[in-house]
Amino acid sequence: MASNKLLFSFLPFLVFFLHFGQGSSAVHFHPLKLFVFGDSYVDTGNIHVNASSARNFPYGITFPGVPSGRFSDGRVLTDFLAKYVGLKKSPIPFTVWQRFGRKGAKYGMNFGFGGTGVFDTSFPFPNMTTQINFFRNLIVNSIFSSYDIHSSIALVSPSGNDYSFYFTNNGSLEGFKPFIFSVVNQISVNLKRIYKLGVKKVVVLGLGPVGCYPKPTAPSFKKCNKTMDSIAVFHNTLLKQAVEKLNYETKEGSPNFFILNMYDTVLSIIKNKENRKGGATFKTPLKPCCFGVNSNFSCGSVDERGNKMYTLCKRPDLALFWDAVHPTQNGWFATFSSFKSTLKHII
Template sequence: MANISSSSSTSAASVAERFSWYCALFLLVLLLLDCSDPDESELPIQMHQITERVNYNNKKKVCDEIYVVEKGETLHTISEKCGDPFIVEKNPHIHDPDDVFPGFVIKITPNVSLSGGVIGGSLASLLYTASQHYYRFKFSLVIGIQGVESSSNHQQQHLQKSNNGDLHRLTLSKLFVFGDSYTDTGNIRKSVSSSWKLPYGITFPGKPTGRFSDGRVLTDYVASFMGIKSPIPYRRRMMKRKSVRYGVNFAWGGTGVFKTLVSAPNMTTQIRLFQRLIHHDRLYTQDDLASSLALVSLAGNDYGAYNARNGSAQGLRGFIASVVKQLALNLKRIHDMGVKKIAVTALEPLGCLPQNTVKFSYQKCNGSLNMAVNFHNLLLQQAVAKLNNETKDSAFHILNLYDAFMSTFKRHGNHSGGSILKPCCVGMKQEFSCGSVDETGKKQYRLCQNPHSAFFWDDVHPSQAGWHTVYAALQASLFQLYP
């Protein structure tokens, strides 16, 4: 009986698929007929107008492949602006075409005419409208045949049957973040961090929020890719309790897997806080966790603390092995709680951070440091492969920050007469840093003219533009999170 039911369901879905395509084609024909003029004498004039429109659009600047939605924009206006009528089809993280917001990130693939240019705005708009009719009609048709109801939060929960008949949600609807300043969006306290002082946050949202950048950081881009708002920092969860529906950010700037130089929860403690929200506060169910993504960042604070404590060069390899071992234990612990997808960052090229290239006038990276980073990343690859082999569900994925950073450096090299390794915001003297002021409140830092052209914001952290570039390089890895 189970097989008959499954076959019947498959047949119904197949009928719905074919019928909806026919209807979509019919809708497109109607739209084309509606836009046409029966007077054949005007056809040459119309063709000339279409050609002029295409030529005009060919001269316009094509939208960036990785596009950040701005205030007031909709998928319809973006489709017309960028010449891409198939935005929904090519962005699986879009759950509802009517629900996009400023900061939402999408992939743009402009359509090309026979002459090699971008298609005209009118045609793009027409195709977009037809595609939306198709998707909405198809969704309604499947609801009618299979009795599926949309979820209360207006996100289409895509379901897939596994071999044992269980239903698994393919939509990742919550994000839980663990780590350090590369992912912290406001946990670190104002009294201990310059990230709560100007000029941090000047690009987004226009004021300091605790992010170690002029704007968005990795967490924001991953959340946007998922089609959700950035999860609320753990320390602010009680102020906006409704916001925990997107997940929680437990990351604290300056921390690592072990105790570092800052007094803040390390990764083990962050995971314990997460466990408390699940078992004590009961904020999340096992279904919630099964449709969630954990983002785990380790940007090297453990190694900074090792050097500050006069760790020896001879003992570094052993220390790296212990860091990766603890990181792997943390990843497994998160998975054992019920989170089905976990993305962990590879270590970025520490030898290319401005704090390590200043002695080279920001002209080259420190090769010795990057060799140590490569050893860390090799051990991480081995640890993740072992975890995936043990769990049998390919739950663990690496976001390769090292390659993302290095590919950007090689691609851009020197720009605008300066080095890409040079930060936008630096202290005027060695004892000062970005955001520093003297006892009179006078600024003791220098700011570049255009933060949008700088990869690094300060001595350690990328700018929003830098993270945008890194995010673009991570697209393929992020798409692998979706089965």
Template sequence: MELSSYTFVLLFLFTIAGDTVCANGIRPTKLFVFGDSYSDTGNNPKSLASSWKTPYGVTFPGKPAGRYSDGRVLTDFLAKFMGIKSPLPYQWRKYGQNRMQHGVNFAYGGTGVFDTGNLQPNMSTQIGYLQGLVKANVYTKRDLGSSLALVTISGNDYGAYTSSGGSEQGLSSFISQVVNQIGINIKRIHDMGVPRVLVSTLQPIGCLPRETIFSSYQQCNESRNSASSFHNQLLQQVVTGLNNSTRGSSFLTLDLFTTFNTVLKNKGDFTGSVKFDTPLRPCCESHKQWCFLWKFG
């Protein structure tokens, strides 16, 4: 079921309320999106991605449309908050030139900061796609100056690290590498001329169905959650450092860790939302990795 927009709207209001989202008093009119399934709105090919099959898209837009959720993803909520249409997925750019006025979504579900063993472009490559559009004069420096960037990280790098035989002893070092690269990436976006970059913290990955299945969906893996907390601590340090060097609030964090934990703790018991009696149990057993997103998307 779709997490009510109420929760996400509150999140955005507390995170980027008022003038914080503006640059030099100008409210952004374009949204550029980089990341993974938490923001992908249809970049992965229909022939390869499960996001084009049910149960995805049942709540919104009413049928599978490439989103790894039964409803809206972060891109859609942020675009609505900004008062613009959700930006066009990069793979459809040739068929929707008129829709590129709202920006472009470069996010691909399954990808990461680094290569994750999939065919999807990593975050550095995604940023290169925007640079290509600028070089092709699709967007001017003025266009970039009136834009906001959303960068999402859901932990695919860490899944790939574990799958490739990475050790627990080496995880902290790898987390540092991932976060350092995030810092390089978001600075690169800002240096291109995007005045505000919003980057998500990592959700409690120990609460994903692929972890809670071992306790029959009763308990989160606190060791994995500690890794999420370490990632977020380093990320906040990176963001603070970048803001200090730019003498402003050019870089903002979207606190998914606290938001997810709040929903899990309260079982979705918010005004206007559906209550989850067993919040750790996936909605669809055949899609254990992604059903947590489907349930909360």
């Protein structure tokens, strides 16, 4: 009887060891996986060489030291979230994973492509629906098991390319409000589809204060565009309603869908000029570190002789924005620091 008591008292520790222990080669701990969908805010290298400015110098000068396909001087949102959830590396980009076989998918996969939207944009890269199709096909082909999916997290970034494309193609102001409804509705469809594929925690990035990004604030880089910001506010209001509805429909006792509040977070950083690192500040938060000459925002562009057509700041770590619309690595660091209050309820 005493030996049975000893066995049962030891059992919880035995289960813990078998699940997490490294002592036996026969036992393999499956780490949480991260699946990423969206655009340039999360892309870590899906776009091939010569198809994106993010493949040109000076992109990547902070990390990894050379252009890697990230639209920043260094790490982007995906990298910070991957580290936060305990992954040793960011999930591999979809376009390169096959070079490494199944081992390449160890930490999940990144399906995000810079320039893409919820719907088709001017960029010849897969929209979010197609990205989710890629994900589904990998599940069907057993690249990811049901265990992998159920213990994973999805990050979804629709950061505004649909709206840029709408205006670029002379979309009417009268039709813009209905278009916002259609974009958010499709985001909701996408989130629900990812959930139905088995991912139980789906995190979506809200729209940032787009009127405060460098492009609409040029050339002074001092004053936000209130009209553009009102678009972001309306989008985020609809997104909040959509996520609340999704959480109500799933009824699992705890939320399955979460919003990262990009709008309030970035506005707060701009207001306080805060980068939360070493006590330094973003002295001119609306001014990008890298931007083209003659008010051209083509960071990394060169002329036919190879001469640089952009200027570059000396301290990217003191800039909130890297180029016209993308944060620096330190800008993402400051932003992600605020996201942790939401993420602590997820992980």
